[in-house]
Amino acid sequence: MVIIGLLLLTDLSLATYFKYPPEIRRLIYTTNPIENLNSQIRKLNRSRVVFPNDEALFKGVYLAVMDVTKKWTGRIRDWHLIVAELTIYFEDRLGGYL
Numbered sequence: 001m002v003i004i005g006l007l008l009l010t011d012l013s014l015a016t017y018f019k020y021p022p023e024i025r026r027l028i029y030t031t032n033p034i035e036n037l038n039s040q041i042r043k044l045n046r047s048r049v050v051f052p053n054d055e056a057l058f059k060g061v062y063l064a065v066m067d068v069t070k071k072w073t074g075r076i077r078d079w080h081l082i083v084a085e086l087t088i089y090f091e092d093r094l095g096g097y098l
Contacts, residue, residue, distance in 0.1 A: 020085070020089065021085050023078050023081050023082045023085060024082060024085050024086065024089075027076070027082060033072060036068060036071075037065065037068050040064045040065075040067065040068050041061060041064050041065075043064075044060050044061065044064045048060065
């Protein structure tokens with residue numbers, strides 16, 4: 001019974017995902033920025049095995065995040081199409097921002 005419930009929940013999630021056009025699905029599915037951020041933080045941990053205190057660790061993570069965010073200025077392919085589709089689906093939420 002639990003398995004059937006999980007399958008139905010998964011089907012509903014997939015149905016919600018596939019109701020959007022491919023441009024929006026690509027935007028939802030992409031995890032590259034998250035993976036890049038995690039790899040930069042892991043690189044910080046590999047280079048410094050021991051941090052003298054919590055503040056040093058927080059400072060290192062902060063600097064890694066600031067370095068990664070400088071690279072987040074890339075353009076998203078077909079952004080004008082994505083904004084048009086998002087406006088159709090979420091007009092009530094985007095009305096004041098566009």
